[in-house]
Amino acid sequence: xxxxSLPLIWRNFSERYNLMGSKCKSCGxxxxxxxxxxxxCRTKGKLVAEQMPFxxxxxxxTKVFVGPQGFDMETPYFLALIELDNGAMILSQLVxxxxxxxxxxxxxxxxxxxxxxxxxxGAIAYGYKFRVTG
Amino acid sequence: xxxxxxxxxGLSKFGEQWDKSFRELVAEAGVKAIQDSGLEGREIQAVFxxxxxxxxxxxxxxxxxxxxxxxxxNPLPSTRMEAACASGGVALRNAFTAxxxxxxxxxxxxxxxxxxxxxxxxxxxxxxxAGDQETELFHGATFPxxxxxxxxxxxxxxxxxEEMLASAAVKNHANAVHNxxxxxxxxxxxxxxxxxxxxxxxxxxxxxxxxTDGAAALLLCETSKAKKIAKQPVEIIASAQASDSLALxxxxxxxxxxxxxIAARQAFEMAKAKPEQVDFAEVHDCFTIAEILAIxxxxxxxxxxxxxxxxxxxxxxxxxxxxxxSGGLKGKGHPVGATGIAQAIEAYWQLNExxxxxxxxxxxxxxxxxxxxxxxxxxxxxxxxx
Numbered sequence: 408x409x410x411x412s413l414p415l416i417w418r419n420f421s422e423r424y425n426l427m428g429s430k431c432k433s434c435g436x437x438x439x440x441x442x443x444x445x446x447x448c449r450t451k452g453k454l455v456a457e458q459m460p461f462x463x464x465x466x467x468x469t470k471v472f473v474g475p476q477g478f479d480m481e482t483p484y485f486l487a488l489i490e491l492d493n494g495a496m497i498l499s500q501l502v503x504x505x506x507x508x509x510x511x512x513x514x515x516x517x518x519x520x521x522x523x524x525x526x527x528x529g530a531i532a533y534g535y536k537f538r539v540t541g
Numbered sequence: 542x543x544x545x546x547x548x549x550x551g552l553s554k555f556g557e558q559w560d561k562s563f564r565e566l567v568a569e570a571g572v573k574a575i576q577d578s579g580l581e582g583r584e585i586q587a588v589f590x591x592x593x594x595x596x597x598x599x600x601x602x603x604x605x606x607x608x609x610x611x612x613x614x615n616p617l618p619s620t621r622m623e624a625a626c627a628s629g630g631v632a633l634r635n636a637f638t639a640x641x642x643x644x645x646x647x648x649x650x651x652x653x654x655x656x657x658x659x660x661x662x663x664x665x666x667x668x669x670x671a672g673d674q675e676t677e678l679f680h681g682a683t684f685p686x687x688x689x690x691x692x693x694x695x696x697x698x699x700x701x702x703e704e705m706l707a708s709a710a711v712k713n714h715a716n717a718v719h720n721x722x723x724x725x726x727x728x729x730x731x732x733x734x735x736x737x738x739x740x741x742x743x744x745x746x747x748x749x750x751x752x753t754d755g756a757a758a759l760l761l762c763e764t765s766k767a768k769k770i771a772k773q774p775v776e777i778i779a780s781a782q783a784s785d786s787l788a789l790x791x792x793x794x795x796x797x798x799x800x801x802x803i804a805a806r807q808a809f810e811m812a813k814a815k816p817e818q819v820d821f822a823e824v825h826d827c828f829t830i831a832e833i834l835a836i837x838x839x840x841x842x843x844x845x846x847x848x849x850x851x852x853x854x855x856x857x858x859x860x861x862x863x864x865x866x867s868g869g870l871k872g873k874g875h876p877v878g879a880t881g882i883a884q885a886i887e888a889y890w891q892l893n894e895x896x897x898x899x900x901x902x903x904x905x906x907x908x909x910x911x912x913x914x915x916x917x918x919x920x921x922x923x924x925x926x927x
Binding site: 497 | 662663665666675680681682683738739740741742744786790791795
């Protein structure tokens with residue numbers, strides 16, 4: 408668990424609320440979250456801001472029965488590696504799902520949820536989770 | 542580059558060491574290694590220590606200076622190395638390069654982790670720092686969860702089953718029965734693994750390495766000098782390290798650890814050897830799937846065949862390619878900073894024919910493989926009898 412410090416929560420608004428990432432105009436690859444240097448093209452890459460699509464498909468998933476500190480209330484929960492429709496990868500919790508619906512290849516869409524509210528300063532972190540749509 | 546050999550080793554008992562502190566574990570392993578080498582300690586010129594998260598586990602940083610102080614090695618330069626669960630392997634590699642370069646003739650290298658001082662949740666949290674805090678741990682990805690994602694990808698692509706995964710844990714416990722330093726000197730069955738509590742599907746409790754206290758240390762020496770000092774030095778003939786993205790989302794493939802593949806390939810080039818010539822290997826089995834990935838990525842088995850080979854007994858002592866004769870991280874225990882050094886110690890004992898009932902007969906060439914995080918760091922060393 409990251410202590411949800413106010414500056415950290417504030418810095419991550421665009422990524423956690425709107426899935427802002429980067430696209431390299433050199434190789435065409437999209438990345439989430441924002442990167443400053445393209446891992447493929449290095450200094451010859453040209454990264455620009457890109458909003459990720461809010462839909463994609465599950466590449467791999469797990470049901471977590473023993474969560475980290477601060478996740479007791481929601482355990483067990485699903486986590487998935489998701490390939491967004493522009494090819495970028497994202498790891499996210501899955502919500503609103505019955506056991507049978509979560510499978511590799513399933514379509515998912517982004518939803519807006521509370522992520523953590525256990526910070527000593529009382530800061531509540533919001534951001535993305537995903538749900539299966541088909 | 543000069544040849545480098547191990548001339549003495551020391552290991553603390555691995556397990557829940559409630560009665561021992563971090564510094565007592567360091568002193569125990571360090572003193573044993575110095576005594577085992579036959580040196581007095583004055584010959585040592587530098588100290589390298591691996592520890593992953595002492596700040597979170599015991600609230601103590603500045604471990605380099607602490608180790609030198611506790612071992613009576615002041616004023617030698619003493620440096621902490623950190624690469625998550627590969628901290629020990631990275632410390633070994635840096636100690637190796639320091640001797641190979643000609644800067645020092647004799648150095649001490651160790652690894653230590655004291656993990657039971659905090660609750661299981663806090664320990665899981667500390668270990669989670671090996672992954673990507675902002676995009677993995679913050680969203681509830683524990684370490685078992687990250688390896689569970691790799692496990693499912695491997696199962697769905699290659700037909701690897703939960704029984705195949707379980708067989709790696711069963712084999713490592715069977716080996717640990719014969720290791721007096723091991724945390725679990727008891728055998729388990731495939732049913733035990735399959736019926737153990739779910740942690741992060743498809744991984745269950747007995748697919749996971751435990752939380753462990755322990756320390757490991759060894760002395761490295763330039764080889765021509767080592768031959769005069771030690772009865773049976775063991776030469777490190779290759780050392781290689783590679784990196785990959787911290788987060789799983791940056792990986793080219795979910796069914797391999799590319800850092801392992803690169804480090805292993807470079808190590809075999811340096812050793813002028815091939816995977817099929819290796820008599821035994823200690824690989825990083827923090828989870829059962831990690832051992833399957835390792836034995837494929839190093840090149841012992843074809844991609845996708847590791848699970849079947851393990852279930853068939855090929856990696857048992859007496860099989861075609863014994864893996865984790867010490868009991869591995871699963872059976873011996875996984876004090877994260879110490880693991881990379883403990884692997885080298887098992888190689889030293891095997892090549893000196895001091896592994897007792899775990900002995901691989903006629904072992905001449907050994908390999909160790911240490912991973913940090915979910916594969917962001919991999920370190921491979923190759924050893925042979927001098």
